[in-house]
Amino acid sequence: MxxxxxxxxxxxxxxxxxxxxxxxxxxxxxxxxxxxxxxxxxxxxxxxxxxxxxxxxxxxxxxxxxxPTLITKFADLDSVGVHHALVDAITRGMKYENMTDVQTMTISPALSGKDVVAQAKTGTGKTLAFLVPIINRILDAQPQLADRRVGRTRPDDIRAIIISPTRELAEQIGLEATKLVQNTGIRVQTAVGGTQKRQSLYKMRIEGCHLLVGTPGRLHDLLSDGSSGIAAPKLEALCLDEADRMLDVGFDDELDGILKALPDRRDVPRQTLLYSATMPKNVVGLARKYINPANFEFVQTIKADETPTHERVPQFIVPCRGMENIPATLLSLIRREMPLHTGKFKAIVFLPTTYSVVAYASAFRNLNYNDRSFPRVMDIHSKLDQPKRTRAATNFKMADSAILFSSDVTSRGMDFPNVTHVIQIHLPGERESYIHRIGRTGRAGKEGKGYLLVADVELPVARSRLPGLPIQKCTDFPEATAEPGNNNLQAFSTMKDCFSRIPYDIQEQMYMSFLGGACKGVGKQEMVDEVNNFSTSVFGLEEAPAVSPKMAQNLGRIRGLNIQGRDSGRFHRGGSHTGFGDNSRGGGFGRRDGGGFQQRRPRDGFEAIEFSQREQSRQSRPSRASF
Structure with missing residues (x-):
């Protein structure tokens, strides 16, 4: 009682x-x-x-x-103290009228001075959601910057820093920020990897910088280098965009280094905004380091009853007899879907390795040379220098009809409008990667389709790795199950002709990248058999590229390897693996421990976020794969 x-x-x-x-x-x-x-x-x-x-x-x-009343139109931002130069840039310059949910829900608390932790999906307008309060904060602190005639500033007068996980997203944010400040004296600079550090330094030293946008590696490099002249002793605002992505790709040390290079917030108070599509424990831990625990707000912008993109977009898996069937099946799929989107067919084709992107893009570009009705072909991957990546991203963004072959560098954050298809070649490493890739289509209320093309040896792994997704099995393409030499199917000879004209070093590198574990969970022997067949049936080689004795030893007891200096087809014993799953085909995605979590009172706001995410995850465990 x-x-x-x-x-x-x-x-x-x-x-x-x-x-x-x-x-x-x-x-x-x-x-x-x-x-x-x-x-x-x-x-x-x-x-x-x-x-x-x-x-x-x-x-x-x-x-x-x-x-308080929530603001839903950009024109009303002046009523809560947003500078008229920003309001004009948004409403007149950028022609935006209505705010998205994430903008409505996060701009107001940020303008009030609170730190913000926001869970928000990509493609929801969050770039503008954090740029408006950050730039407005700079103008409040330095009213003279409202005059665009203000002269250059110093490279150590940085008032705000925005950290982004990828070069493309950082440049996209920098471009948006430049549009917002065009009628002010605020200087925006972008610092990303893949570009000449000397050029970035020269530009910042000549023009100065108030708002710096960059990737963790390059920002850490600049801020920790005492000779660079780049510093932020008067930092007023800090934003971490796509925080979960930054941790996924291993930027923990760089983020810690950036934090150490910044002034202590007890001496120089600053506002911190953190945005993330998911809120796993490591992101909450990051928030504990950056966010003021006494004055922050957690904003959940994902509606409980909202159907996520990966459930709304029609999705199909196309099992192919072998890896060598996939190029012809892809060509057949593209040719079937193009007439359904006359002049508006726009697809992103994701591949598991850099050299598979290079090989497929080269082959389909060869096809485009001979067939001008075929969409323009572009590619983005880590081997491209930053200017080429930026140019490819810009061209694809502006194109009405095009095909972009890409690695996972474009799977999150990039805003490519009107993408009609996402086609994934081979199984992605994690369920989240599949979901983020699918999220590139069906955006802003538009329709889209998703296709996953896998070899039969990948099918069992796909069933365990992709549970609970509305993926339907598709058997519409005869190329998927036919012998590659079938003369009745023109796609096979077309693709062999295109792939055989690729330089041998690219063919060899693609072959090696698959031996290195591109298809996680597939047995080593099965993978060697698959890439060997691809080499002869698609590349048109007489034998598979030769592997070094060391690689053969690492692969272990495998048949069919063409070993440098030895006869192929022999067994070779070895020790360590190179990234393959074992022959049991690996475990399923998303295994969870059987226990729940303690139903106790959270100690603080950060732990409250953790509890809410764990409960959400527990209630939405995926069902078995439907294909």
Missing amino acids: MKSSLLRSAAACRVALAARPLHIISRSAASAVVRAPLAATYRPANSLLRFYSSESAAEKEDSSASS
Whole structure:
């Protein structure tokens, strides 16, 4: 009885606290606001805690009286103190009228001075959502910058830094920021890898910099180099975009180095904005390092009842007899879909390795030379220098009809409009990669399709790695199951002709990249058989490229290897693996431990975020694959 009475009293206290004005509640370290999608109420962290309480049903109250009005149109931003130069740039220069959900829900708390942790998908307009408050903050601190005639500044007068995981996304953000500040004196600079550091330094030293956008590696390089002259002793704002992606690709050390190079926020107060599509534990840990625990707001912009892109877009898996069937099947698929999108066929074809991107793009570019009705072919991968990557991304973005062959560098963050198809060649390494790739189509209310082309040896792995996705099996293409030498199917001879004209070093590098574990979970012997058949049937080689004795030893007891200086087809024993899964085809994606989590009160707002994400994950465990 006493326990029940205490619980009721605690619940009543929480209701009373929740009804207080926001500015009072936000003084507590554990009072990070958690917003539900498009809710017109501000709720402190204890409202999230009530989610885990048995009294939550009795604690609902109408807080509309104390809730600020959400702004939904850019023209109304001046009413909350956004500088007219920014409002004009958005409404007149960029012709934007209505705000997206993420803009509506995050700009207001950011303008009020709060740190913001936002869970938001790519392609939802979050770039503008963080640029507006950041640039406005710079103008508030230095009103003279509202005059575009202000002269150059210094390279150590950086007032805001935006960190992005990829070069393409950083340049995209920099371009958007430049449009926003075109009528002000604010100087925007971009610093990314793949470009000459000397040129970036020269430009910043000549023009100065107020807002610096860059990738973690290059930013860490510049800020930690005492001789560069690049510094931010008066930093007012910091933004981490696609935080989960930055951690996925291993930028932990660079991010820590950047943090150490910045002034202590206790000496130089700054605002931090962190955006992430997912909120795993490592992202919450990153937030603990960067975010002010006494004054932050968690904004959840993903609606609970919203059908995500990877469930809404029609998706098909095309099992192919062998790896050598895939190019002809891809060609047949493209030719079938092109008439359905007259002059508007725009596809991204994802491949697992850099050299497979180079090989496929080269082959299909050869096809384009002979058939001008075929869409223009472009490619983006890590071996391209940054100017070429930028040019390819820009050209594809502006094209009405084109095919972009790409590695995972474009799977997240890049805003390519009107993509009609996402085609994945071979199985991606993780379920999340598949989902992010599919997210490149069906954007902004548009329709799209997804295709996954795999060899039969990949099918069992696909079933374990891609559960719970609406993928249908497609058997419409005779090229997928026919012998590659079938003279009745023109696609085979066409592709062999195109691939055989690729330089041998590219063919060899693609072959080696698949031996290096491109198809995770496929047995080593099966993979060697597949790439050997591809070499003779598609590349048109008399024998597979030769591998070094060391690689053969690492692969282990494998038949069919063409070993340098030895007869092929012999068994060779070896020790370590090179990235292949074992012959049991590897484990499924997303295994979870059997236990739940403790139903206890979160210690702070960060732990509240962790609890909410774990509960969300627990409730949405994927079902078995449907194909």
